[in-house]
Structures are given as C-alpha cells and as structure tokens.
Amino acid sequence: MFLAFHRLAAPAFLLSLMVLLFLAVPGRGAPAAPSPTPLETMVNGRPVTDEGRAVMVNGVVFMPLYVLAEQLHFSLSWLEETRTVRIEVFGKAIYLPLGSKVGLVDGRSFKLTEPAQSISGRTVVPLRFLSDILDFEVSYSSAKRRVEIRAPEYAVTDVRYALIDGRPQVLIEGNRPPSATATLKRDPLRLVVDLPAARLAIPDGVLPTGDPLVREVAWKQERRDTVRLTVTLGREMPYVLTPADHRLSVVFPPQVRAAELVIDGGRRLLVVRSTAPLQPKVYRLPDPDRLVLDLPGAALAAPSRIPLSDSWVYGLRLGQLDPQTVRVVADLEGPLAWAEEPAAPGEVQEQEATLKLHLLNRVIQVTHQTFKDRTRLRLKLAVAATPTVLVDRRAGRLELDLPEAVSEGLAVEVPVGDGTVERLRLLEAGPGTVRWGVDLPYYVGHQVLPGEGAEAVVEVSRSPVYRKLIFLDPGHGGADPGATGSSGLMEKELNLDLALRLRQLLVEAGAEVALSRESDVFVPLYERPRAANSLGAAAFLSIHANANPKNYESGTETYYHPDRPGSRELALEVQKKLVEALKLLDRSARPTRDFVVVREATMPAVLAEVAFLSNAAEEKLLADPVFRQKAAAALAEGIMSYFRNRSEPSAAGTPGEEGAAGAKPPPTLP
Ligand SMILES: [Zn+2]
Structure with missing residues (x-):
C-alpha cells in the first residue's frame, strides 16, 4: 500500500495529476461570480506565489490542493466516476466529492463548511478543512490579507532495527504515521529515507545492526524540516515502506544465511538455513548433474562456494540470482532424486527456518x-x-x-x-x-x-544340478542293519538320515531326487541300481559307513567302478569335498569291481564310506547331527562340482566371457 503512496508522490506523476486537476475539472458547480481574490500565502513559513496562492471567494478562504500536495507530500488522485478527489496523507485516506459538503475520512463522513470545488481551473478546499480534518495550523489575517498554513509537526522519537517474522526491519517511531520517500543510492550502497515536515526528537545517531545486509542505520536532521535516515546495505534488494499507527517500517526480505550437507547415519540432507520459511523451486539440471534450489523473495547474507568430499555431492554454491531470488546449487556425482523433508516439531525456532531436502x-x-x-x-x-x-x-x-x-x-x-x-x-x-x-x-x-x-x-x-535326477541309495535297511558301532549306532539309520538330509539340499539346488528307500525297509541289492537305471538318473550315490575288525582304522573313502564313464570323476569330487569338510583321514577314491550297486548302475555311480562306525571316535562324530549335516552338504557339493565341471570344462572363472555364446543380450527397461 505504501509503495503506491510512494510512487504517487513521484514528481512525474504529480505533474500529470496537476494537469488533471487543472484541466479535467470543468466549471460545473463553480460559482458564476464574483472573481476570486488572491491572498498572500505562506506554507510552512515559505511564501507561495501566483496560482498556488489561497483565494477568497464570498468571504471564504480556499486553498488549492496541489500546492499542499507538492509542499507537504500529499498523495492526490482523481476518481472520475464519482468526480472525487482522493487525498492520502499521514496514514489517512480522505475522499472529497467536488461540490459536496460531505466527505469521508478513513471511512467516516465529515462535514465541510464549503464543498471542495474548482475555481479558475484549480481544485480548492476551504481553509477550515485543513485545520478541522488534518490538524494543520492555519491563520488568516484580514488586515494583511494573508494566509499562513503550517503542517502539524512530525517528531521522530525512536529508530530501531529488528528481525520481525524473519524479515529485517528498520522501525521509525513517532507521534503519527509519517510521510516518507526512499531512494536507493550507491557508493556506498544505501537506502536514504527522507521524512519531510519532520523533526528529530532524539539526538542524531548511528545504529550498527550486526545484520550482514542491513548493516547500519544512521539518522539526523537533514534540513530544518526533514529527517533523513541512511540505511547501509550489504546488497541491493527490494524494500517496502509500511506505515502503521505511529510507526514507519522499512521492511527487507528474509535472508538465506547458510547451506550445508548434513550426513546422518547414511541419510544425506541438503539443509538451507534462513530467517523465515521460504518456498523453494527445486529442479535438477544435467551435464554436469546439479540440483538447483531457487528461493524467491529472499536475500543472501553472503555468497559462497563450499567444496565437499562426499561421494554424492562434491560442492555447494550459494548466490544471489537476481535481487529477488537466492539460488543454491548442489553439484552432484549423478542424477539424484530428492524429497522435501518436513521440519520436526521441536526444530522450529524463532527467526530461523530450515529447509531440508533428503537426497536419494x-x-x-x-x-x-x-x-x-x-x-x-x-x-x-x-x-x-x-x-x-x-x-x-x-x-x-x-x-x-x-x-x-x-x-x-x-x-x-x-x-x-x-x-x-x-x-x-x-x-x-x-x-x-x-x-x-x-x-x-x-x-x-x-x-x-x-x-x-x-x-x-x-x-x-546357476545350479549345475537344475532339473537333473539324482538317485540316492542309503545302504542297508530293514533286516539288514549294516555295521553297528560299539555304542549301538546302526549304519542303516545313519545312511537313511544322511540321504534325507542330502535330498533336502539337492532339491533346494533345483535337482530332482529319487531314493532307493525312504524308510527302514529291506531293499535287495540289485533292485537299487535297477531302479536308478529305469528312472534314467543322471548320477547314482550310495551312502555307507565303514567298518573294520581293526577298530583303529579310520577315515573317508569313495568307491567307483573303473569301467563306468564319469564314475571316477564323480568319486574324486565326492571324496575331495568329504575330506575338505569332515577333515578325516583321506583314504582316497578307489576303483572296485566288487560292489554291485556301482557296477550295475549305468550312469556315473559312486559309493561313499563317510567314516568308520567301528572306530569309537568316528562313531561319536557320526552320531552328531551337526557332523551329519556337514557330511550331507559335502556330498551335495561333490555332486554339484562334478556336474559343473562336466557341463563347462573351460568356463569357470574365465575372464572376458561376457557376451559368450550362452549369453542373451541384456533386455532393457525404460
Ligand atoms: Zn554299508
């Protein structure tokens, strides 16, 4: 509102308004006669000449408005619709319809002794209006035919600096809302605020503020009737003059004080600190990747460039894009996303606002x-x-x-x-x-x-046994207990338990698994390889525990038939994995023509003797579920290792295989 006031007081506008007031108001309603008598006129002790002088018509003294507007910093406007003069002064808005004795001041009506009117092309008001409504001192001496007008004095009683709602403000306190003009000047950059028709009721002074942008306020009685405030600025920025009650406020934009990258438990927050909440416009720019925050309506306390050693953000830059906008740029290592993070309730502080962007x-x-x-x-x-x-x-x-x-x-x-x-x-x-x-x-x-x-x-x-049928043969069963340990552990039970554990592991690896028996039943020896043959199994593994009258014999061994293709390789892998896992004596993979199951099976077939039941120490191990699980895992590893080697004799670990014959071109998603 005051901006408008301020603008209206500009000389160019006044000039056009004067033209308007001289020319646009026709003679309608003006008295036909007699001709007005000019009077000697003093405004605030200065003589007024020619057409600016007061005039007497029919014994009533009238004063041309434009003179007051010019000398006392009124703001005048003409409302054509209602043929009304609008006056803005001392924080009051006054409406004077031409030819009417009723006017309005701040929405309330008042009576004039004579209507405002046009005399000789000038809009005039009765002298009484100035004293009754505007508290001017007026006097008329009929003897000297002289009019004196003195505007009510405005006294500056205090000048302060304050941050109000995050906005730096210079507050000029006085006995009523003052008129003022403000001009931005350079070298040094400063805002000069002139209060016309004003007197300083306090000594001249200087107030350092500690504010980086509104640095210092100085005031003095510039001329006899003008108080001047000089506000030293840190940068050019918009300002607004706001009159209210007995105060005039010069209001500056909220300030951006700092920006930083806060890393908190892997979370990265881009934090911008300002004196008041700001509405950012956030966007990303490519080549190089940047995140840009434009903060309109803000002033930057100090431009800066902050290098960072973070793996996501390598720098922050703060600058004043234009007098209205602060720009914060985060230099990114890649096209990151962001989400605005609401402030936690406990974080809100007076005169400090934080804007947080969670980088993602x-x-x-x-x-x-x-x-x-x-x-x-x-x-x-x-x-x-x-x-x-x-x-x-x-x-x-x-x-x-x-x-x-x-x-x-x-x-x-x-x-x-x-x-x-x-x-x-x-x-x-x-x-x-x-x-x-x-x-x-x-x-x-x-x-x-x-x-x-x-x-x-x-x-x-990839599982090398995916969809391969593995035949497991837990040795013995039913009436045939196999070997029995000194503590009574029977081989048939151990073999079945190992086979069931192994089945679980192979099924998890994508294999299909068949067993010669799944419970404690007797299965004749020849039936076992026959079942595997008729199913077309890819491998055959018979599971046993060893026994020897010499109860000190110990270790692991695996048998295979030397004439069965693949059996030796399978036996070597199974033996190797068992020895690695169980760390018992390596009795090696051994060829034999004597074992029915590995001889009769038509696929690669082996018989593993995991350990000696006749050895008390090894019997104890074989009774332990943890040991059994380890043994089952080793058998699974042995089988998978065999198939892995067989299917890809040259592939494992070969560099540069990407794009090899087996590789599909990578499908791409948007
Ligand atoms: Zn056995």
Missing part, C-alpha cells in the same frame, strides 16, 4: 544377462551403491536392498526365466529403501560385485 539415489534401469553358470543382474543407479542381499529360502527369492534410494518410472516386474532367475519384482520403491525381489527356482549362491561406475551388480549362481 535412483534406480534408473534394471538389466539382466544370462551366462552358462550364472545370471548377472545390473541396476543402473544415479550414484554407485552396494546392495544388501538377503536370501529368503522360504519365499524362494533374494531381496536386493538399496538404502536411501527411489525407483521411479520403472516396470515393477521384469521376467527373466533363464533357469537361474525367474523374474525380478519391485517390492518397495522408496523413498528410503528400494527393494527388488529376485524370484528363484532354487538357490545355490550369489555374489555382490563392484559395478562399473554408478551401478550395482549381483550375480546369481
């Missing part, structure tokens, strides 16, 4: 690639990150967690179906954690690899 990694693309022995899953990210991988055997899937991330605009399901990975599914899209589920037909292993640049790579191992 982005999953930009998901691709997969199939190799002979594994499937590679690649997540293209905004910045490099290592996913946490959880194996959920019950749900048959892996869960890849990327903390502090979002997944925007990606398909929620990616079919793979290559026998190692069924599909990827987006389980959580953030903000916070992005979780991709990897549905598996089985699980045998995975690896998290360092990606190239901003990516996360997880490789899921």
Whole structure:
C-alpha cells in the first residue's frame, strides 16, 4: 500500500495529476461570480506565489490542493466516476466529492463548511478543512490579507532495527504515521529515507545492526524540516515502506544465511538455513548433474562456494540470482532424486527456518544377462551403491536392498526365466529403501560385485544340478542293519538320515531326487541300481559307513567302478569335498569291481564310506547331527562340482566371457 503512496508522490506523476486537476475539472458547480481574490500565502513559513496562492471567494478562504500536495507530500488522485478527489496523507485516506459538503475520512463522513470545488481551473478546499480534518495550523489575517498554513509537526522519537517474522526491519517511531520517500543510492550502497515536515526528537545517531545486509542505520536532521535516515546495505534488494499507527517500517526480505550437507547415519540432507520459511523451486539440471534450489523473495547474507568430499555431492554454491531470488546449487556425482523433508516439531525456532531436502539415489534401469553358470543382474543407479542381499529360502527369492534410494518410472516386474532367475519384482520403491525381489527356482549362491561406475551388480549362481535326477541309495535297511558301532549306532539309520538330509539340499539346488528307500525297509541289492537305471538318473550315490575288525582304522573313502564313464570323476569330487569338510583321514577314491550297486548302475555311480562306525571316535562324530549335516552338504557339493565341471570344462572363472555364446543380450527397461 505504501509503495503506491510512494510512487504517487513521484514528481512525474504529480505533474500529470496537476494537469488533471487543472484541466479535467470543468466549471460545473463553480460559482458564476464574483472573481476570486488572491491572498498572500505562506506554507510552512515559505511564501507561495501566483496560482498556488489561497483565494477568497464570498468571504471564504480556499486553498488549492496541489500546492499542499507538492509542499507537504500529499498523495492526490482523481476518481472520475464519482468526480472525487482522493487525498492520502499521514496514514489517512480522505475522499472529497467536488461540490459536496460531505466527505469521508478513513471511512467516516465529515462535514465541510464549503464543498471542495474548482475555481479558475484549480481544485480548492476551504481553509477550515485543513485545520478541522488534518490538524494543520492555519491563520488568516484580514488586515494583511494573508494566509499562513503550517503542517502539524512530525517528531521522530525512536529508530530501531529488528528481525520481525524473519524479515529485517528498520522501525521509525513517532507521534503519527509519517510521510516518507526512499531512494536507493550507491557508493556506498544505501537506502536514504527522507521524512519531510519532520523533526528529530532524539539526538542524531548511528545504529550498527550486526545484520550482514542491513548493516547500519544512521539518522539526523537533514534540513530544518526533514529527517533523513541512511540505511547501509550489504546488497541491493527490494524494500517496502509500511506505515502503521505511529510507526514507519522499512521492511527487507528474509535472508538465506547458510547451506550445508548434513550426513546422518547414511541419510544425506541438503539443509538451507534462513530467517523465515521460504518456498523453494527445486529442479535438477544435467551435464554436469546439479540440483538447483531457487528461493524467491529472499536475500543472501553472503555468497559462497563450499567444496565437499562426499561421494554424492562434491560442492555447494550459494548466490544471489537476481535481487529477488537466492539460488543454491548442489553439484552432484549423478542424477539424484530428492524429497522435501518436513521440519520436526521441536526444530522450529524463532527467526530461523530450515529447509531440508533428503537426497536419494535412483534406480534408473534394471538389466539382466544370462551366462552358462550364472545370471548377472545390473541396476543402473544415479550414484554407485552396494546392495544388501538377503536370501529368503522360504519365499524362494533374494531381496536386493538399496538404502536411501527411489525407483521411479520403472516396470515393477521384469521376467527373466533363464533357469537361474525367474523374474525380478519391485517390492518397495522408496523413498528410503528400494527393494527388488529376485524370484528363484532354487538357490545355490550369489555374489555382490563392484559395478562399473554408478551401478550395482549381483550375480546369481546357476545350479549345475537344475532339473537333473539324482538317485540316492542309503545302504542297508530293514533286516539288514549294516555295521553297528560299539555304542549301538546302526549304519542303516545313519545312511537313511544322511540321504534325507542330502535330498533336502539337492532339491533346494533345483535337482530332482529319487531314493532307493525312504524308510527302514529291506531293499535287495540289485533292485537299487535297477531302479536308478529305469528312472534314467543322471548320477547314482550310495551312502555307507565303514567298518573294520581293526577298530583303529579310520577315515573317508569313495568307491567307483573303473569301467563306468564319469564314475571316477564323480568319486574324486565326492571324496575331495568329504575330506575338505569332515577333515578325516583321506583314504582316497578307489576303483572296485566288487560292489554291485556301482557296477550295475549305468550312469556315473559312486559309493561313499563317510567314516568308520567301528572306530569309537568316528562313531561319536557320526552320531552328531551337526557332523551329519556337514557330511550331507559335502556330498551335495561333490555332486554339484562334478556336474559343473562336466557341463563347462573351460568356463569357470574365465575372464572376458561376457557376451559368450550362452549369453542373451541384456533386455532393457525404460
Ligand atoms: Zn554299508
């Protein structure tokens, strides 16, 4: 509102208004005669000449308004519709309809002795109006034919600086709302506020504020009737003059004081501190990646450039984009996302506002690639990150967690179906954690690899026994207990328990498993390989424990028939894994033509003697479920290792195999 006042008081406008008041008001309502008599006129002790002088008509003294407007800093406007003069002065708005004795002051009506009117092309008001409504001192001497007008004195009683609602303000206190003009000047940069028709009721003074932008306020009686305030500024910025009651406030914009990157337990917050809450416009720019915050209606306390050694953000820059806008730029290592973080209730402080942007990694693309022995899953990210991988055997899937991330605009399901990975599914899209589920037909292993640049790579191992039929033969059973240990542990029970444990592991690895027996029943010896042959099993494993009258004999051995292709290789792998896992004496893989089961089976077939039941120490081990589980795992490893070697004699660990014959081109998602 005061801006308008301020603008209206500009000389160019006044000039046009004067023209308006001279020319636009026609003679209607003006008395026909007699001609007005000019009077000697003094305004605030200064003589007024020519057409600006007061006039007497029919014994009533009238004063032209424009003279007052010019000399006393009135604001005048003309409302054509209602043929009304509007006067703004001392915080009052006054309406004077031409030719009417009723006017309005701040919404209340008042009576004039004579109406405002046009005389000789000038809009005039009766002298009494000035004293009755505006508290001017007026006097008329009929003897001297002289009019004196003196505006009521405005006294400055205090000058203060304050931060109110986060906005720096210079407060000028006085006995009524003053008129004022403000001018921005340079060298040094300062705002000069002149209060006309004013007197300083306090000594001249200087007030340092400690504010980096509104640095100092000085005041003095500039001329006899003008008080001047000089506000030294740190930068050019908008200002507003606001009169209220007995005060004039010079109001400056809220200030941006600082910006910083706060890292809190992996969370990265871009924090902008200001004196009042601001409404930012946030956007990302590419090449190089930047996050830009434009803060309109704010002034920057000090431009700065802050280098950072963070892996996401390598610098912050603060600048004043234009007199109205502060710009904060975060230099990013990649095209990160962000989410505005609401301030916690306890954090809100007087005269301090914090704007927080939570920075987030982005999953930009998901691709997969199939190799002979594994499937590679690649997540293209905004910045490099290592996913946490959880194996959920019950749900048959892996869960890849990327903390502090979002997944925007990606398909929620990616079919793979290559026998190692069924599909990827987006389980959580953030903000916070992005979780991709990897549905598996089985699980045998995975690896998290360092990606190239901003990516996360997880490789899921392909099972070498996927959909292969493995025949397990727990030795003995029913009436045939096999060997019995000194404490009474029977071989038939041990063999069956090991076989069932092994079946579980092989099924988890994607194999199909058949057993010669699943309970304590007698199965004739020849029936065992025959069952395996008729099923077309890919491998045959007979499980036994050893016995020897020499009860000090100990260790692990594996038998195979020397004429059966693949049997020796299978025996070597099984023996090797058993010895590695159980750490018993290595009695080696041994060829034999005497064992029916390995001789009669037509597929690679072995018979493992895990340990000696006749050895008291080893019997004790064989009774231990932990040892048994270890033995079963070693047997599973031996079988898988055999098939892995057989299917890919040259592939394991060979570099540069990406794009090999078995690899599908990576499907790409948006
Ligand atoms: Zn046996």
